[in-house]
Amino acid sequence: MEKMEHTILEEQAGERIDKVLSTLNKEWSRTQAQAWIKEGHVLVNEEQIKTNYKCSFNDRIVITIPEPEELDVVPENMDLEIYYEDQDVLVVNKPKGMVVHPAPGHLTGTLVNGLMAHCKDLSGINGVMRPGIVHRIDKDTSGLLMVAKNDLAHESLVNQLVEKTVTRKYRAIVHGVIPHDYGTIEAPIARDQKDRQSMAVTDNGKHAVTHFHVLDRFTNFTFVECQLETGRTHQIRVHMKYIGYPLAGDPKYGPRKTLDIGGQALHAGILGFVHPRSGEYMEFEAPLPPDFQQLVDQMKNNR
Numbered sequence: 001m002e003k004m005e006h007t008i009l010e011e012q013a014g015e016r017i018d019k020v021l022s023t024l025n026k027e028w029s030r031t032q033a034q035a036w037i038k039e040g041h042v043l044v045n046e047e048q049i050k051t052n053y054k055c056s057f058n059d060r061i062v063i064t065i066p067e068p069e070e071l072d073v074v075p076e077n078m079d080l081e082i083y084y085e086d087q088d089v090l091v092v093n094k095p096k097g098m099v100v101h102p103a104p105g106h107l108t109g110t111l112v113n114g115l116m117a118h119c120k121d122l123s124g125i126n127g128v129m130r131p132g133i134v135h136r137i138d139k140d141t142s143g144l145l146m147v148a149k150n151d152l153a154h155e156s157l158v159n160q161l162v163e164k165t166v167t168r169k170y171r172a173i174v175h176g177v178i179p180h181d182y183g184t185i186e187a188p189i190a191r192d193q194k195d196r197q198s199m200a201v202t203d204n205g206k207h208a209v210t211h212f213h214v215l216d217r218f219t220n221f222t223f224v225e226c227q228l229e230t231g232r233t234h235q236i237r238v239h240m241k242y243i244g245y246p247l248a249g250d251p252k253y254g255p256r257k258t259l260d261i262g263g264q265a266l267h268a269g270i271l272g273f274v275h276p277r278s279g280e281y282m283e284f285e286a287p288l289p290p291d292f293q294q295l296v297d298q299m300k301n302n303r
Helices: 017-024 030-038 111-118 150-163 236-244 290-302
Strands: 002-007 043-044 060-065 079-086 089-094 142-149 167-175 182-186 187-190 195-201 209-217 223-230 266-274 283-284
Touching: 002 017, 017 030, 017 043, 017 060, 030 150, 030 266, 043 182, 060 283, 089 111, 089 223, 150 266, 167 236, 167 290, 187 236, 209 236, 223 236, 223 290, 283 290
Parallel strands: 142 266
Antiparallel strands: 002 060, 043 060, 079 089, 089 142, 167 223, 167 266, 182 209, 187 195, 209 223, 266 283
16 A cells, blocks of 8 residues: 655644645545545554644645545446547436446346446546445436546546536426425425335435426326435435325335336436536437337326
C-alpha cells in the first residue's frame, strides 16, 4: 500500500478533512476521501477521525492508499440500449425485469454485468458490486439511468442528485381516477417496521417529495407523469399508494386485485443532468416500452 503525508497549511485550517484530501490529488474525489476516512486509511496526528473533522494548522495527515480491489463482477455480453456515451458518463435504457447491480441472489444477468462487458472504465466509488452506479431504478421499472465512468464524474452526478438539480420524470398508470390535474406529495419515507422488505410513509422517515400531473384518465385508472425531487427507495410507488392511487401491477404496494403485467407500470422516461466535464445541460427521453404503450392504448380504447 502506498502512503502519503501532508501537513495542514495555514490557509487550509478550518477546512473539512475530506475537502482537503480532494485537493491533494486531482484523481481523488471527496466521496473517495470519505470512504478512506471511514475505512481507517486516514490518520490525523496518528489518530482516526470522522469525515466531518475540521483541520487545524500543522495537523499531520497520513493517508494509506489501499490497493484497488479487483472487480468481482463477471462481464456478460448484453444488447444494452445505450442512449449516450463519452469518456465520463453513459446513459442506458434499462429494460423491465433487469436488476441494476449484483446482490445476493442476483450475481449475474444484472445491468452492471452488462456494463462491465461494454466498458471497463467505470467509477469505483460504490465498491466492487456497484461500479459506476449513481442511482438505481427497481427491477420491474424500465427506463433511463446515468452511469459514471470515473470517480470525478461520479461525484459530480451524486452532488447534482443531492442538490436536486437532476431531472427525473416517470410515466405511470395508477389505480383510481385522480380528479385534480396536478399535485405534490411531501411525506417522509423509511423502512416499514412491519415489513423490512418494504418502505412506508413514517414520521421518522427521510424527507421525500414527488410532483405529479395527470396525462390521461381512463375507466378506473389514471395515466400520470411523476417528477422526483428526492430519490428515496420505491418513492413513487410508496407515495402514490399513500394518497390512495397505487401503481397498477405493483406486487408490493398495489391492491390485491391489480393488473397482471409482470410488475408495476412505471417507466423512467426523461433524464436530464449537467455534464460533469463540459458543464452543459443534457436531457434524454426514452419512449414507453411496447407492452406499456399497448396497455395505455387498450385503456384508451376501453373507456
